[in-house]
Amino acid sequence: MKEKDLYVDFKPQQLIYYVEKDDASYGPVVSGSYLSMHYLDDFIGKRNKQELALREQLKKGEISPIYYYLVMQEYGEKDLASRAGVSVRKLKQHCKMENFVKMPLKVLKKYAEAFDIPLVNFFHLLIAKQESTGKFSIQHLETDNPYFVVTKIDEAKK
Amino acid sequence: MKEIDFKHKMAAHCETGTVTSLLNHKGLDITEPMVFGLSSGIFFGYFESSNFPFPTFIVRNKPGSIRTNISKRLGVKFYTKKFRSDKEGEVTLNELILKDIPTAVQVDFYYMDYMPDYQRVHINVHFVNIIGMNDSSYLISDSYFPKKSELKKTTMQKARFAGGYMEPKGFLFYPEYIPEEIDFEKAIIKAIKKNAFYMLKLPVPFVGIKGMRKFARKVTDWPNIARDVDHLSHEIMRINILLEDQGTGGAGFRYLYATFLQQAADIVKDDGLKDMSKRMMEIGDNWRNISYFAAKIGKNRDLGPERLKELSEMINARADEEYKFFNDLNKLVK
Numbered sequence: 001m002k003e004k005d006l007y008v009d010f011k012p013q014q015l016i017y018y019v020e021k022d023d024a025s026y027g028p029v030v031s032g033s034y035l036s037m038h039y040l041d042d043f044i045g046k047r048n049k050q051e052l053a054l055r056e057q058l059k060k061g062e063i064s065p066i067y068y069y070l071v072m073q074e075y076g077e078k079d080l081a082s083r084a085g086v087s088v089r090k091l092k093q094h095c096k097m098e099n100f101v102k103m104p105l106k107v108l109k110k111y112a113e114a115f116d117i118p119l120v121n122f123f124h125l126l127i128a129k130q131e132s133t134g135k136f137s138i139q140h141l142e143t144d145n146p147y148f149v150v151t152k153i154d155e156a157k158k
Numbered sequence: 159m160k161e162i163d164f165k166h167k168m169a170a171h172c173e174t175g176t177v178t179s180l181l182n183h184k185g186l187d188i189t190e191p192m193v194f195g196l197s198s199g200i201f202f203g204y205f206e207s208s209n210f211p212f213p214t215f216i217v218r219n220k221p222g223s224i225r226t227n228i229s230k231r232l233g234v235k236f237y238t239k240k241f242r243s244d245k246e247g248e249v250t251l252n253e254l255i256l257k258d259i260p261t262a263v264q265v266d267f268y269y270m271d272y273m274p275d276y277q278r279v280h281i282n283v284h285f286v287n288i289i290g291m292n293d294s295s296y297l298i299s300d301s302y303f304p305k306k307s308e309l310k311k312t313t314m315q316k317a318r319f320a321g322g323y324m325e326p327k328g329f330l331f332y333p334e335y336i337p338e339e340i341d342f343e344k345a346i347i348k349a350i351k352k353n354a355f356y357m358l359k360l361p362v363p364f365v366g367i368k369g370m371r372k373f374a375r376k377v378t379d380w381p382n383i384a385r386d387v388d389h390l391s392h393e394i395m396r397i398n399i400l401l402e403d404q405g406t407g408g409a410g411f412r413y414l415y416a417t418f419l420q421q422a423a424d425i426v427k428d429d430g431l432k433d434m435s436k437r438m439m440e441i442g443d444n445w446r447n448i449s450y451f452a453a454k455i456g457k458n459r460d461l462g463p464e465r466l467k468e469l470s471e472m473i474n475a476r477a478d479e480e481y482k483f484f485n486d487l488n489k490l491v492k
Contacts (some may be wrong), residue, residue: 034402
């Protein structure tokens with residue numbers, strides 16, 4: 001690829017490409033991501049649609065929160081099962097609400113660690129419309145008790 | 159913040175980037191394409207495994223083998239260590255930073271919170287250099303990010319000790335010894351031969367050229383395993399991500415390999431390699447056409463059997479090209 005054919009003006013995601021320069025030598029140049037420049041809206045749109053659909057299923061009890069996060073974080077089943085210390089068979093069971101409620105707290109904690117979320121997020125969904133305005137922030141603060149967090153709603157830092 | 163005097167620069171790929179930067183820091187003048195080529199980095203593999211949420215492919219050699227192959231070919235010795243205890247892993251890393259040794263660590267990419275949210279996925283084979291710290295944070299040189307970044311120590315611990323597929327176990331490394339005399343010519347020939355072997359002769363049905371053909375065959379079945387059309391669109395568009403955006407230098411490392419061959423031609427003084435480098439650049443352009451095509455049909459949800467057949471034929475054509483290319487390359491260096 002020739003350098004002049006490459007350049008994409010997309011500052012949020014810069015990449016290194018190796019291209020043919022004017023003097024016919026090959027070398028690195030920095031350019032924005034073509035995909036993100038042209039298709040990021042589509043990616044985010046699909047993701048939001050997916051999230052809303054899963055949320056509805058979650059509210060109806062058709063899926064468990066484990067399945068919700070498994071899909072949203074694009075985990076492979078074997079990878080997630082290994083991180084949670086369970087078999088793939090168990091993981092598949094935990095994706096259903098009737099088995100989710102029987103899960104030991106310790107196992108649930110392992111899942112929470114794999115998803116990097118506080119335990120409490122398996123049991124509620126906090127929707128704050130104004131969060132996106134940047135007027136306040138929501139933080140889950142860890143405590144010495146690994147099974148307990150403090151949810152802090154604060155004025156956003158200027 | 160304690161900061162080691164270390165030159166941060168972006169690179170096409172995280173592992174070649176960290177290894178190149180560390181070698182440069184230690185005094186070896188070597189480029190990223192040379193590190194990639196010398197470690198026989200170009201590859202293809204198509205995988206269907208429950209380790210991944212959907213069938214996927216890779217376009218480079220196994221994570222970790224950039225470093226190990228560079229070590230074999232150039233005689234560079236790396237200090238490497240994995241840890242059973244996360245506490246021990248943290249203490250060792252901190253001691254190295256206090257001794258002014260920039261150190262590469264293997265991490266789950268998801269935790270690199272300075273990257274845009276939409277890019278962050280769980281993948282345990284990302285590499286960054288740690289080049290400083292204070293009580294609460296590390297200073298990171300990540301090849302994928304334009305500037306040095308801070309990451310909380312607690313977050314880094316999670317990233318280094320994430321479990322799962324290819325878990326890092328706190329793995330860290332840095333170059334300890336670089337030979338005074340390196341026979342680059344010999345190393346280049348050996349690396350090229352090995353790469354041709356990987357692409358042509360590995361007796362595994364889903365790697366090398368055979369892997370490309372399997373990918374071409376299987377991609378037409380993807381509608382049967384996707385949840386819905388949006389999911390299929392997402393996975394088809396991921397072809398572009400895997401070839402272009404996930405640290406490849408463009409065209410699934412083909413441009414990076416073309417650059418290696420051009421630099422190698424100057425060292426070996428062989429114009430034949432220069433011609434091969436031009437051919438690889440053209441092959442890269444054709445892979446990039448696949449990237450554009452996948453992004454376009456994915457966005458338009460134009461994912462019927464005819465369109466996927468077209469995609470499949472494009473992939474098969476790349477397999478034909480690379481089969482011929484690596485055979486010719488192999489003959490050239492024999």
